Amino acid sequence: MTKIVHIIGRLRHGGAEKLLLDLCRKVDKEKFDVSVIVLQEDNPMAEEFLEAGIKIKFFHKKNKLDFGIIKRVADYLRDLKPDIVHTHLFAGDFWGGSAAIRAKVPHIVSTKHDILYEDFMRSFLTKRMHRKFERIIAISNATRDFMLENENVPFEKIQVIYNGVDITRYFEEISETEEKDNIVIGTIGRLSKEKGQKHLIRACRFLKDADWELILVGEGPMREELQNLAHFLGIENKVKFTGFAPDVRPYLQKFDIFVLPSVSEGLSIVILEAALRGKFIIATNVGGIPEIITDKETGLLFEPKNIEQLVRHLNWAIEHRADAAKMARRLQKEVMEKFDIKKTVNQYESFYKELMENKKI
DSSP: OEEEEEEESOOOSSHHHHHHHHHHHHSOTTTEEEEEEEOSSOOTTHHHHHHTTOEEEEOOOOSTTOTHHHHHHHHHHHHHOOSEEEEEHHHIIIIIHHHHHHTTOSEEEEEEOOOOOOOHHHHHHHHHHHHHSSEEEESSHHHHHHHHHHTOOOGGGEEEOOOOBOHHHHOOOOOOOOOOSEEEEEEESOOSGGGOHHHHHHHHTTOTTSEEEEEEEBOOTTHHHHHHHHHHTTOTTTEEEEEOOSOOHHHHHHOSEEEEOOSOOSSOHHHHHHHHTTOEEEEESOTTGGGTOOBTTTBEEEOTTOHHHHHHHHHHHHHOHHHHHHHHHHHHHHHHHHOBHHHHHHHHHHHHHHHHTTOOO
């Protein structure tokens, strides 16, 4: 049996953590013994991992300069003797990767979950670690291309494995188009700068001929700024902030149009969830999003921060609901075929197997 230890900074509610939870839940337990090392405090998703029977070892990193954590994790890894250490996100890559190298773990790999231009030091350290790892998985072709262009990672070290979603959990038949006056526009994600919610709020301000409501699901550092923006624009009564939602399905059910206004994305899991729920999607033409949505065929794409283009797309969707529903059906079918979590897990299992056999992937 292959022993795999995943290392991540925190278990927050995000795409990387969702993928890690699904991997640990669904991987073949007769072939793989999996556990998770969590380096830092603030882990709201920990309970979901523990309820799923996933083994977690918590290392309570004291502060940003707690270099002693490398030794503590390395000592633990020496005792555990994993075959593979698999790191996630910056903290997992740098602190966890450094510990795995120190412990001389036979195989060290990482998944690149995002396309973010970090500050200089983080970017430098990420590049340094990625060049030391045996393999890196990119969650989209765009993520792979970002690493090739910005991190100088050799092409042969990178494999693309798309994120996946549990179809049985999110799929719903698309009903006939409802003729109703009120339109519910929704978005889901952390309220942070790179998610671009402020551009969506500004765009909705110009939907003068429609009875609309905007629902923002999520929590984050920009909540107060976004609420102030809605108030400044005089639309605070039309914009609802729900805060964090452990289960987004009830909100997806309410939406007529799902918008993802992100400035940066690796491959959005929430788009896959919305697509399986049968929602018409408008999203930015960034990162891996065009690998999910084909513009004007399965949804509409717009350039990030282009409010005028977003307004046009929203007005089109409101005025052409039957055509929008046809696009949503096509996207739902494509997502079911291409982004099933079972397919994702199978590809990771093959990746681990070939890694252990020392074959090039």
